[in-house]
Amino acid sequence: MSDVANVVITGAAGQIAYSLIFNVCKGDMFGPEQKVKLFLLDIPQMVESLKGVLMEIQDGAYPLVTDVVCTADIKEAFTGANYVILVGAMPRKDGMERADLLKANASIFKVQGKAINDYANKNVKVLVVGNPANTNCLIAMHYAPDIAKENFTCLTRLDHNRAKSQIALKAGVNVKDVHNVIIWGNHSSTQYPDYRCGYINLPGGKQPIGNVISDEKWLQGEFISTVQKRGAAVIAARKFSSAASAAKAITDHMRDWVLGTPEGEYVSMGVPSDGSYGIESGIIFSYPVKCQNGKYTIIQGLSIDNFSKDKIEITRKELVEEKEAAFKFVGDN
Incomplete structure (x- = not known):
């Protein structure tokens, strides 16, 4: 710099x-x-x-x-x-x-x-x-x-941080011990918070989130909906939208992008799609990324089960529809 x-x-x-x-x-x-x-x-x-x-x-x-x-x-x-x-x-x-x-x-x-x-x-x-x-x-x-x-x-780091916090609360651990949750897609209520590739640091070593939290119904239901609707919940309680937590997420996003992420750690960023995970180019899509030397790289090769495919498709479709609507308004494509 x-x-x-x-x-x-x-x-x-x-x-x-x-x-x-x-x-x-x-x-x-x-x-x-x-x-x-x-x-x-x-x-x-x-x-x-x-x-x-x-x-x-x-x-x-x-x-x-x-x-x-x-x-x-x-x-x-x-x-x-x-x-x-x-x-x-x-x-x-x-x-x-x-x-x-x-x-x-x-x-x-x-x-x-x-x-x-x-x-x-x-x-x-x-x-x-x-x-x-x-x-x-x-x-x-x-x-x-x-x-x-x-x-x-x-910015989808706020959603990422919210997902980490919900996992930490459910598991009864410090949020610093929760790693590699993912936000896929749009920063909207269609986003897909994904725990499957994440892990929790415990005294005995790393454990997959799904091993620590055995409540699959919660992981595939309430966890997802809580993160998706968290912004609205804050407004309902506070009468104002998220401010301090949004500022923290912005700071986290830029710090990691500029200074890099720790080895083995990935975070969520909305970036131009390059075709990864079957998402067409031409939209901005939240992916898991790692950052080094001022550049981000989309994490490749993660398994996507049928449940996740369905969730990702919903948010992908919304982004395509938003793109088409927005460019009609600006008179371009």
Whole structure:
């Protein structure tokens, strides 16, 4: 990495960004030695609020922060960007159909994709968080033809972390001892949280999750539905969407992508499909990956049983439908 990394965060006056920004400032994302220049982008009416965030960054006296730019100017924000985290998106409101959400966000991410293409560093790493994340990522990638496709990812790490936590709670172990769960597909209620290849570290050594948790009905039922519906459950309880946990997941995603995953560990990332596991190219699909030297690699050769095939097909189909709808809205294909 360069001496100073230019980091863009969109939707920077929002809830998720408020937690995320300070993770970056502390060095949790890029390591304790990497200096950062933050570009905090939001709509014009939120720039005054960003000034308050700037004051808090200053008052935090973070030695890794060399400068902070608060702006509503997309060119100013994206010029020379090394890392772009697209948090801002049109939220789903009461009465909105999913098609309405796709339409509203397609135009936003078309503009941002073009800005990344025109102004960002050509080796920029892009993480899309704003929902529908997979398809928003696809739109942005499509409109940034000069940037390598593998430099675009979307966030399914929050789902991955949720799955690890549910396994840990059920097994009565610390979450750090749960490894290699998988999120397949879309960051939506069709995603498939998969425990089959995971393991738990116990005093006697590694044990497959299915050996430690013998309740197959729970593993194939409540576990999956809990992870799929966790975002809605948080909103119902808190009256706001996930913020701190989303910021933690963003930090985890970028840290692993940039600094690498431990040997033998894989994590979930939404990435452009390359045909792995029979998923056609042209969609952004969550796969198990490992990361090294700033690059991710899709884990190959994992067994897929009939139960998993059916679950993966459901989420694949949804992503294809989303893609077709979104590109109709932007008038392209």
